[in-house]
Amino acid sequence: MNPLRRIFDKxxxxxxxxxxxxxxxxxxxxxxSFLFTPxxxxxxxxxxxxxxxxKRIMITVVVxxxxxxxxxxxxxxxxxxxxxxAVQSDYSFWGMMLYGFLAVLPKLLTAYIVGLGIEFVxxxxxxxxxxxxxxxxxxxxxxxxxxxxxxWMIAVATAFAVIFAKEVFGGTGYNIFNxxxxxxxxxFFAYPAQMSGxxxxxxxxxxxxxxxxxxFADGFSGATPLGQAATHAGGEMTLxxxxxxxxxxxxxxxxxxxxSFGETSTLCILIGAAILLIGGIADWRIxxxxxxxxxxxxxxxxxxxxxxxxxxxxxPWEQLCYGGFAFAAVFMAxxxxxxxxxxxxxxxxxxxxxxxxxxxRTYNNGYPEGAMLAVLLMNAFAPLIDYCVIQGNVRRxxxxxxxxA
Amino acid sequence: MKTNSTLQLKLKRGLxxxxxxxxxxxxxxVAPSAVSICPDDFPGITPKLDVKEGDEVAIGTPLxxxxxxxxxxxxxxxxxxxxxxxxxxxxKIERVVVTPQGDIDCNEDAPxxxxxxxxxxxxxxxxxxxxxxxxxxxxxxYAIVPRPDAVPRDIFVAGFDSAPLSTGFDxxxxxxxxxxxxxxxxxRLTDGKIxxxxxxxxxxxxxxxxxxxEISGPHPAGNPDVMVNHIAPVNKGETVWTLDxxxxxxxxxxxxxxxxxxxTSVAITGPEAVNRGLVRTLVGxxxxxxxxxxxxxDGKHHRIVAGNVLTGVRTDIDGYLHFPYRQVTVIAEGDDKxxxxxxxxxxPNKMSASRTFLSAYMPKRKLGGDALLxxxxxxxxxxxxxxxxxxxxxxxxxxxxxILSRNIEEMEALGIYEIAPEDVAVAEWADPSKxxxxxxxxxxxxxxxxxx
Numbered sequence: 049m050n051p052l053r054r055i056f057d058k059x060x061x062x063x064x065x066x067x068x069x070x071x072x073x074x075x076x077x078x079x080x081s082f083l084f085t086p087x088x089x090x091x092x093x094x095x096x097x098x099x100x101x102x103k104r105i106m107i108t109v110v111v112x113x114x115x116x117x118x119x120x121x122x123x124x125x126x127x128x129x130x131x132x133x134a135v136q137s138d139y140s141f142w143g144m145m146l147y148g149f150l151a152v153l154p155k156l157l158t159a160y161i162v163g164l165g166i167e168f169v170x171x172x173x174x175x176x177x178x179x180x181x182x183x184x185x186x187x188x189x190x191x192x193x194x195x196x197x198x199x200w201m202i203a204v205a206t207a208f209a210v211i212f213a214k215e216v217f218g219g220t221g222y223n224i225f226n227x228x229x230x231x232x233x234x235x236f237f238a239y240p241a242q243m244s245g246x247x248x249x250x251x252x253x254x255x256x257x258x259x260x261x262x263x264f265a266d267g268f269s270g271a272t273p274l275g276q277a278a279t280h281a282g283g284e285m286t287l288x289x290x291x292x293x294x295x296x297x298x299x300x301x302x303x304x305x306x307x308s309f310g311e312t313s314t315l316c317i318l319i320g321a322a323i324l325l326i327g328g329i330a331d332w333r334i335x336x337x338x339x340x341x342x343x344x345x346x347x348x349x350x351x352x353x354x355x356x357x358x359x360x361x362x363x364p365w366e367q368l369c370y371g372g373f374a375f376a377a378v379f380m381a382x383x384x385x386x387x388x389x390x391x392x393x394x395x396x397x398x399x400x401x402x403x404x405x406x407x408x409r410t411y412n413n414g415y416p417e418g419a420m421l422a423v424l425l426m427n428a429f430a431p432l433i434d435y436c437v438i439q440g441n442v443r444r445x446x447x448x449x450x451x452x453a
Numbered sequence: 454m455k456t457n458s459t460l461q462l463k464l465k466r467g468l469x470x471x472x473x474x475x476x477x478x479x480x481x482x483v484a485p486s487a488v489s490i491c492p493d494d495f496p497g498i499t500p501k502l503d504v505k506e507g508d509e510v511a512i513g514t515p516l517x518x519x520x521x522x523x524x525x526x527x528x529x530x531x532x533x534x535x536x537x538x539x540x541x542x543x544x545k546i547e548r549v550v551v552t553p554q555g556d557i558d559c560n561e562d563a564p565x566x567x568x569x570x571x572x573x574x575x576x577x578x579x580x581x582x583x584x585x586x587x588x589x590x591x592x593x594x595y596a597i598v599p600r601p602d603a604v605p606r607d608i609f610v611a612g613f614d615s616a617p618l619s620t621g622f623d624x625x626x627x628x629x630x631x632x633x634x635x636x637x638x639x640x641r642l643t644d645g646k647i648x649x650x651x652x653x654x655x656x657x658x659x660x661x662x663x664x665x666x667e668i669s670g671p672h673p674a675g676n677p678d679v680m681v682n683h684i685a686p687v688n689k690g691e692t693v694w695t696l697d698x699x700x701x702x703x704x705x706x707x708x709x710x711x712x713x714x715x716x717t718s719v720a721i722t723g724p725e726a727v728n729r730g731l732v733r734t735l736v737g738x739x740x741x742x743x744x745x746x747x748x749x750x751d752g753k754h755h756r757i758v759a760g761n762v763l764t765g766v767r768t769d770i771d772g773y774l775h776f777p778y779r780q781v782t783v784i785a786e787g788d789d790k791x792x793x794x795x796x797x798x799x800x801p802n803k804m805s806a807s808r809t810f811l812s813a814y815m816p817k818r819k820l821g822g823d824a825l826l827x828x829x830x831x832x833x834x835x836x837x838x839x840x841x842x843x844x845x846x847x848x849x850x851x852x853x854x855x856i857l858s859r860n861i862e863e864m865e866a867l868g869i870y871e872i873a874p875e876d877v878a879v880a881e882w883a884d885p886s887k888x889x890x891x892x893x894x895x896x897x898x899x900x901x902x903x904x905x
Contacts (some may be wrong), residue, residue: 053791081829085795087788089824093874093881093891095762095784096470099803099810100885101828103796105835108809177829221832221886327809331837389836389850438851442866449688 056080074171078178102220105329106180112323113187113379115316120309121148124195125259127250127306131270131290132260147259151251152309155190158199159231162206163189170215181220181227181385182210188228188379191310192372192420193235194248201242205234225427226386229420236420244416246271249306250290272306274371274409278416280358300369311375314368321378330382333394338377341402342368349410359410367406376405376419386427390437397433401426459657460648462683464670466844468806468879470617472762473819474782476720480730483745484553485738487773488531490516491548494766494776495527495588496895497597497902500546508535513585513713516549522601528585530715530736548773553735577641584713586704589776590696593678593687595898596873603692607645607685610663611697613652615675616761618722619780620731626718627702629658635705636662639694649698650680670844672763678873682845687871697777719774721747723762723783724821725755736778740770743781754786756824763878764891787823795827806841806883831886839890842880847872849880853890856897861905869897 056079062069063076080086082103090097125144132138163182171178189206213230214223236243250270252262262270271279273287273295287295290306299305303313311317324330346364353360368374381387381401388397401422408418415421492500499520504510510533515526531553539547572580578601581587592599599605613621636647640662650666651657657665666684668674677695687693696704699717706714715736721729726747734743740757748755748770758765759775762782766775774781792798801811804820812820839849847868855863874891881890 050791050793052793083793085792085825085827086829088826088829089756089786089788090826092889093764094878095756095758095765095767095782095824096472096804096822096882097825097827097887098807098883098885099795099798099805099812099827100807100883101796101826101887102831102834102885103828104807104809105885107796179831181834219832221834328807329809329835384834384836387836390848391837391840434851438848438867441846441848441868444846445686445688445866445868448686452688 053084056084071172074176074178075168078168078171081177102180103183106183108327108329109184109324109379110187112320112327112329113184113191113310115319116191116310116313116375117152117187118145119303119313119316120191120311121145121152123303123305123312124148124151124251124309126304127270127290128252128259128262131250131252131262134291138260143258147251147255150255150258151195152190154199155193155197155202155309156187158202159189159206160186162203163210166207166210166215170219174219176219179220181214185210185227185231189231192228192232192308192375194243195251195309196248197235197242201235201239202231205231205238208234221385223385224431225424226380226383229380229424229427232420233424244275246275249275249308270306272371272416273300273366274359274416277359277362278409278413285358285361297363297366297369300366305370307370308372308375311372314374317374317378324378324382330378331384331387331394333391334382334387334398335377337395337398338381338402338405339368339374341399341404342373342377342406343402344399345403345406345410349406357410357413359413362410367409371409371417372419373405376423377402380419380423381426386430388430388433388437390434392440393430393433393437397426397430400429459665459667460684462666462668462670462674462680464668464674464679464683464844466841467671467673468842468883469615469671470762470822470882471804471812471816471819472617473724473821474722474726474729475618476620476722476729476731478730480721480728480732482733483738483742485531485735485742487536487550487552487739487742488529488533488735488737489548489550489739489773490527490530490737491766491773491775492517492527492546495598497595497600498525498527498588500527502538502546502549504535504538504549506535506537509533510535510551512715515583515585516551517546519598522582524579524582524601525587525598526583526585527588528713530713550773572641574641577638581638581642581704584704584707586700586707586713589700589703590694591677591873593681593693593695593873594870595902596678596875596895597898597902599692599694605643605645605694606687606691607681608639608643608647608694608696609677609681609684610647610649610701611675611677611680611695612650612665613655613668613675614697614779615672616763616780617672618720618782619675619761620718620720620722622697622699622718622779626716626733627658627698629660631702631705631709632658632698633660633662633705634709635701635703636660638704638708639701643694648680648684649701650675650677673876673879674844676873676876678871678876679844682847682871686846686868689865689870699777699779717778719743719778720780721783722780723758725753725785726781726783736774736776738774740768740772740774740781743774744770744783748783754789756784756786758782758784762822763882764875785821785823787825807885826887828885828887830888833886833888835885838883838885839877839880842883843877845871845876849877849890853888853893856893856900859900861901864897864901865905869894869901874898 125147209230346367349360405419405422500517503515510529514529517527519525533553536550536552647663852867874895877890
């Protein structure tokens with residue numbers, strides 16, 4: 049027998065009812081079923097089951113997020129180096145990776161410890177198995193926050209989202225709103241100063257001796273491209289990097305721009321999308337229609353571009369590559385629990401997210417980015433969309449009955 | 454209006470499990486040491502006992518009858534002596550066991566009696582009920598043994614079986630003569646049509662009075678309810694009957710000769726069965742006889758399923774065949790081995806419809822498998838899985854939710870009358886949240902029957 053298995057079997061009585069550690073029963077079960085396939089066999093219905101389970105689904109999403117996480121590390125170091133004056137002799141790939149790693153690690157740990165802690169406690173209270181949903185949420189949260197977000201804010205926001213957006217609804221599978229986005233929205237509305245502006249998206253301090261101090265002197269702005277567009281006034285608009293050099297679409301596609309930690313690189317997001325689509329985890333209908341909605345609305349905005357709304361000067365392709373649009377399309381809109389669940393509903397749901405995201409960021413200068421709000425809004429409408437689609441099936445059945453009579 | 458036209462259905466949704474262990478060869482017939490009839494295999498019937506231990510019975514002697522419709526009987530499949538009546542909790546009848554005596558073969562060349570044409574419809578219904586073969590049919594709605602007081606709109610016959618490792622219907626036991634007699638008999642019981650399904654490759658017996666439906670596509674394409682849903686769905690207030698062609702053949706033989714036929718071909722299948730093959734025996738035969746020489750005692754835990762792995766009944770070596778009596782599948786139970794980090798497995802031997810597993814890229818490769826859930830029961834997370842596995846115009850996910858919330862109106866609106874538990878078996882297999890869909894649907898149907 050596996051020695052690890054032996055340790056677990058030996059420890060089991062401690063965690064069972066009456067054992068000294070019975071308050072940690074759900075934690076024990078959680079680790080046990082994580083390490084070893086549970087030996088539950090089917091008791092009714094089918095005698096065999098597909099090998100897929102929610103653990104594998106969640107882990108696949110985490111794997112799909114890794115390119116974004118790794119690129120986020122590099123970009124954080126890169127922006128810091130750029131902000132410090134882009135001294136060529138200071139350039140080191142691994143140095144930037146290390147800097148970004150050190151920047152994101154505390155946030156990743158904070159999100160996981162707070163979120164999983166709450167999951168463990170509520171599983172214990174409800175005498176249920178620990179649900180895997182937070183495995184994904186925990187990695188999403190640091191990826192969609194500005195790099196300078198303090199850990200305590202992430203802790204507060206994560207706790208709020210997990211408790212009030214998920215556990216009160218009944219846990220994973222019952223939530224109405226995407227938990228990671230509720231975390232982000234909580235931060236956005238509770239601490240607006242730390243969530244927007246030109247100071248938060250570029251790490252400015254050395255961490256444990258790694259990296260540089262960035263002073264925001266004249267002509268030095270850490271604003272994201274969309275932030276620049278939102279505050280742009282009059283005349284020709286040129287988006288720049290933090291040194292003031294013009295940005296190309298290619299820079300935005302690669303992701304070497306300021307922005308939330310993991311959502312700058314459209315390329316890495318597309319790699320993640322490929323993993324999700326090949327694995328059949330995300331629904332292509334949603335991803336496709338979010339991009340379609342974004343292109344359509346971006347095209348309309350660009351056609352009727354006006355200096356009143358400087359964001360309308362962006363081409364549809366720039367709209368897709370800047371900000372959190374692509375990330376939201378691939379990783380947020382596709383959350384199966386909060387998205388529309390019917391095939392036809394998914395097209396409508398996705399398309400509306402694309403349209404609303406561009407609508408908000410273009411025509412509401414108060415919000416430089418609209419992807420978060422668009423997804424949350426459509427989360428609220430997803431059940432209604434499904435209802436209408438289901439009614440189609442119901443009506444077909446009813447008409448059949450009427451035509452018979 | 455009854456012609457020999459052929460309809461065609463090309464189904465895309467569903468799945469044929471790539472399961473190892475087909476029955477390949479024809480094996481010699483075996484005479485079971487005991488046969489049993491289990492009333493739980495006949496949903497809708499509340500059994501009342503007609504015999505006691507020690508009684509002598511013949512083929513077709515009623516062992517039990519229904520409480521509500523006493524003319525519906527469960528008949529003895531063999532001539533012999535009632536060995537025991539097994540009761541469960543609250544004296545519920547679990548099974549009646551008969552020890553067969555004498556030859557198991559029936560006389561295929563028994564003379565025709567031609568009494569049928571003289572009967573009225575009521576007499577024909579009554580006679581079929583008393584033959585015991587009535588209980589082999591099912592009706593929609595509710596997926597139960599047909600209520601004799603409802604006239605079926607149409608009758609649908611499954612001419613092939615698409616379930617995992619099923620050998621279909623043994624051509625040698627089905628004769629055009631019996632099928633024709635069966636069609637003629639059933640035609641008197643409905644004002645509508647009789648539809649018989651077949652695979653495009655299957656030969657079509659030369660019979661008249663039925664509409665043939667050529668169906669291609671993966672399991673559950675062979676389930677008669679799928680055919681009903683595509684050709685003429687059941688509306689509220691309507692009743693249709695479904696049966697398989699083996700039952701039709703038996704009805705025909707009974708109609709011709711007046712005697713019951715209880716020989717059947719049973720496929721011994723599954724990755725853990727050896728010397729697999731097709732064996733001729735009696736319906737309800739005991740597993741000791743059937744599986745002699747087919748199971749190796751290798752220390753592994755085995756699961757013996759009377760039927761296929763999707764819809765069969767779990768039994769053991771002391772158990773018996775269950776309706777529809779055509780297959781035994783032996784698989785590994787799987788609870789006797791440790792597997793670390795199974796969710797991260799890259800093994801190509803893990804059966805899955807999910808493209809996160811290597812096996813999904815090798816659909817031709819046959820795999821073993823076990824009875825493990827491969828995960829924990831969760832709330833519905835993934836969407837669209839059920840849709841891909843159910844080739845019917847039914848939105849299964851909202852229907853399941855309506856059933857779970859016992860919402861009668863919703864269930865009706867979403868088509869619960871058109872579905873049977875076995876139709877959702879493939880969806881249940883594929884469900885990453887491991888919900889017990891067949892059980893849920895059965896409970897929903899029973900609830901509707903009680904309340905609506």
